[in-house]
Amino acid sequence: MFDELCPSSLNPIRFGDKWAPLVIRCLEGGPRRFSELRVPLRRVTPKVLTASLRALERDGFVERTVHPGPLQRVEYALTPLGRSLLGPLEAACAWAGEHWDELLDAREAYEGRQQAG
Amino acid sequence: MFDELCPSSLNPIRFGDKWAPLVIRCLEGGPRRFSELRVPLRRVTPKVLTASLRALERDGFVERTVHPGPLQRVEYALTPLGRSLLGPLEAACAWAGEHWDELLDAREAYEGRQQAG
DNA sequence: CGCCCCGGTTACCTCTCGGATACCGGTCCG
DNA sequence: CGGACCGGTATCCGAGAGGTAACCGGGGCG
Numbered sequence: 254m255f256d257e258l259c260p261s262s263l264n265p266i267r268f269g270d271k272w273a274p275l276v277i278r279c280l281e282g283g284p285r286r287f288s289e290l291r292v293p294l295r296r297v298t299p300k301v302l303t304a305s306l307r308a309l310e311r312d313g314f315v316e317r318t319v320h321p322g323p324l325q326r327v328e329y330a331l332t333p334l335g336r337s338l339l340g341p342l343e344a345a346c347a348w349a350g351e352h353w354d355e356l357l358d359a360r361e362a363y364e365g366r367q368q369a370g
Numbered sequence: 371m372f373d374e375l376c377p378s379s380l381n382p383i384r385f386g387d388k389w390a391p392l393v394i395r396c397l398e399g400g401p402r403r404f405s406e407l408r409v410p411l412r413r414v415t416p417k418v419l420t421a422s423l424r425a426l427e428r429d430g431f432v433e434r435t436v437h438p439g440p441l442q443r444v445e446y447a448l449t450p451l452g453r454s455l456l457g458p459l460e461a462a463c464a465w466a467g468e469h470w471d472e473l474l475d476a477r478e479a480y481e482g483r484q485q486a487g
Numbered sequence: 488c489g490c491c492c493c494g495g496t497t498a499c500c501t502c503t504c505g506g507a508t509a510c511c512g513g514t515c516c517g
Numbered sequence: 518c519g520g521a522c523c524g525g526t527a528t529c530c531g532a533g534a535g536g537t538a539a540c541c542g543g544g545g546c547g
Contacts, residue, residue, distance in 0.1 A: 266391060266462045267384040271505075274383060287524055299525060301505060313476025325514080327524060334472050337465065344461040345383045348454065355451050359430025388535075404494055416495060418535060440544075444494065 269312070272297050272305045274342060277331065280315060281339060284330035314338060386429070389414055389422045391459060394448065397432060398456060401447035431455060 268274045272294065279290055287302075294302060306329060309315040314335035320326040331339075385391045389411065396407055404419075411419060423446060426432040431452035437443040448456075 266466050268462075288522085298506060298508090300507090300527090303525065304505085311477055311480045312473050313480070323514080325523085334469060334476065337469055341458070341461040341465045344458040345385075348458045349383050352451060352454055356429050359451065360428055363428045363430070405492085415536065415538090417497085417537090420495065421535085442493085442544080 268338065268342060268345070269308060269314075270305055272301065273309060274345075276302075276305055276309065277314065277335065277338060277342060280329060280331045280335070284318075284328040287327055287329070290329065309335070385455065385459060385462070386425060386431075387422055389418065390426060391462075393419075393422055393426065394431065394452065394455060394459060397446060397448045397452070401435075401445040404444050404446070407446065426452070 268277070275294060276290065279285060279293055287306075290302060290306075291297070291299070297305075306315065306317070310317050310329075312334075313332055315329050316332050318328050318330070320328065385394070392411060393407065396402060396410055404416075404423075407419060407423075408414070408416070414422075423432065423434070427434050427446075430449055432446050433449050435445050435447070437445065
């Protein structure tokens with residue numbers, strides 16, 4: 254059934270690493286520069302953000318373009334492949350919006366049961 | 371923007387831990403016993419499978435019921451909350467089915483570029 | 488009794504992820 | 518020249534996820 258390395262056991266189905274979903278959503282509205290990404294993602298250190306971006310670039314989700322000339326800029330943009338992730342990602346976010354509370358309640362109830370015995 | 375602990379930065383949007391998606395799909399067709407889950411998931415050691423199931427139970431996605439009497443059985447079943455995950459999960463799997471090859475191609479191309487300089 | 492199956496648990500180890508901190512080369516600007 | 522900004526790197530580190538292997542108590546069963 255799931256003998257082989259099923260794709261779903263690998264990362265992409267989980268939207269990449271920890272910050273990848275947020276990075277993707279940040280790029281949804283168009284290309285962004287490194288320092289522009291750092292503003293909404295201020296909790297992410299540059300090293301980690303770089304790692305996330307490199308992974309997304311490697312998998313063909315974002316494209317990194319260095320605009321040369323004076324005032325050189327580096328921009329990150331979603332590729333078509335990256336945009337194709339927006340659908341599933343949106344589905345997952347919608348799910349979270351609808352059911353997040355239930356999940357928290359379940360956790361609380363579980364903790365209660367644990368302590369009770 | 372994403373100042374606070376945004377839900378999407380937490381695990382549930384990523385369908386739990388490494389094996390959770392597969393476990394959920396295994397339970398899609400109805401309740402399964404621990405040893406029944408171990409068959410399709412033969413690459414998962416009991417410890418890890420237990421951990422995954424406990425986490426899913428804690429978050430209210432699966433229910434663990436011990437059927438007493440002689441020949442005691444332990445069954446795991448999806449709760450309604452767990453079933454609500456099937457939609458997004460299906461979306462992610464469909465995405466993988468459609469775009470998996472593109473992703474692999476992108477990776478290959480990237481490696482090539484790396485080695486070329 | 489001895490053995491097997493079921494549903495785990497325990498101990499231990501490795502390895503990766505992510506975080507903290509500091510630093511760096513290039514470029515512009517005064 | 519000095520300083521700031523940009524787009525990162527380098528280094529170190531701790532926590533925890535996940536894997537390996539061994540073990541275990543309860544119940545049936547020959």
